[in-house]
Amino acid sequence: MISRFRQRAERRVLVVAEPGVSEELHGLLARAPQIGGALAATVDGFVLAEALGPARPAQTGRPAQTGRPAQAAQTAQRPDAEPLAALTAAALGLAFRMNEATGRGAFRELLIHGELGYVATYAAGPSAVLTLLADDRANVGRLHLEGRRTAGRIGEALAASRHSPPPPPTSPPAPAGGWGEAGGARTPPEDEPRRPPLERRRRNPPSPM
Amino acid sequence: MANTEASLKEAMGSIDGAIGVALVDYTSGMALGTVGGGKNFDLEVAAAGNTDVVRAKLRTMEHLGLQDEIEDILITLGTQYHLIRLLRAKSGNGLFLYIALDAGKSNLAMARHQLRRIEAHLEV
Incomplete structure (x- = not known):
């Protein structure tokens, strides 16, 4: 399990921070102090930006961290983001299936209420999601308002960056409208088995269990 | 006794x-019911804000x-x-x-009196 997350973390060297997304997350936390953490991720589990509270001291048991580009090390000092993005992708898969099976249309949000707080996930455009963490005293009405608003803006920012020309000439141009392919630079290595794009996944009829 | 919608x-x-x-349920900040409002007055926003x-x-x-x-x-x-009136009946605990x-266009004293009467008859 850990090694899988590490693999993901290594792969994330390829992930380029989306302009404006991180600013949106920090703006959200400043505006709504009851929101304890925010994470923007693609629907297939890649971290786009995160603001999961105060930075933790760098973990000693992760030698893979050394020698990484500064860009990746910036988010790597908070290891919670990676598993959370992966879990969000897994939870979304189930949520999409539930939505599909019950005919509720396109996915909008997912709210998990635990004894000690809430985990809320909002669709941010077609290829990304915003996950927010709040404690049990949180005002859910406000969580929804802020979450929907910020997710909408993140979706717009991603759509805008998708239309801008892809920066690296080495990677092939991303197909328009593809899931999680908001830029050529974020495409995972070719040998990685990719999950099918979400739109396609959604159209597949749920197979009998 | 009247229900929420009525x-x-x-x-x-x-x-x-x-x-x-x-x-509004002020334990969650979500509205149990809304009437009126509209494009220029979002009652969901008002519910969340007034919960605070x-x-x-x-x-x-305290x-x-x-x-x-x-x-x-x-x-x-x-x-x-803007008038906020907390429900006092046991069934309305945590609501306003x-x-x-x-x-x-309004008469504040009359509005407050009417709201008190409506609250007294509200059964959630």
């Missing part, structure tokens, strides 16, 4: 100058050591009155009624 409609219809009315108002006041009372309860809260704007009034 009570909100009655408040909207019988209180002069009413812009919008909502029944009620919670702040309850916390302040810090002051007051063993009391809030009956209602009046907020006077330039052109509007919220009404926004046009200051020029």
Whole structure:
């Protein structure tokens, strides 16, 4: 399990921070102090930006961290983001299936209420999601308002960056409208088995269990 | 005894100058029902925001050591009155009624009296 997350973390060297997304997350936390953490991720589990509270001291048991580009090390000092993005992708898969099976249309949000707080996930455009963490005293009405608003803006920012020309000439141009392919630079290595794009996944009829 | 929908409609219809009315759960900040409002007055936003108002006041009372309860809260704007009335019946624990009034068209004393009556008959 850990090694899988590490693999993901290594792969994330390829992930380029989306302009404006991180600013949106920090703006959200400043505006709504009851929101304890925010994470923007693609629907297939890649971290786009995160603001999961105060930075933790760098973990000693992760030698893979050394020698990484500064860009990746910036988010790597908070290891919670990676598993959370992966879990969000897994939870979304189930949520999409539930939505599909019950005919509720396109996915909008997912709210998990635990004894000690809430985990809320909002669709941010077609290829990304915003996950927010709040404690049990949180005002859910406000969580929804802020979450929907910020997710909408993140979706717009991603759509805008998708239309801008892809920066690296080495990677092939991303197909328009593809899931999680908001830029050529974020495409995972070719040998990685990719999950099918979400739109396609959604159209597949749920197979009998 | 009247249900939520009927009570909100009655408040909207019988209180002069009413812009919008909502029944709000202040443990979650979500509205159990809304009537009125519209594009220029989002009652969901009002429900979430006024939940913070009620919670702040309850916390302040606790810090002051007051063993009391809030009956209602009046907020006077330039052109509007906003009235918050906490439900006192056991079934309405953690809920409040919220009404926004046009200051020029409403009678505050009458509105407060009517809201009290509607709250007393509300069964959630």
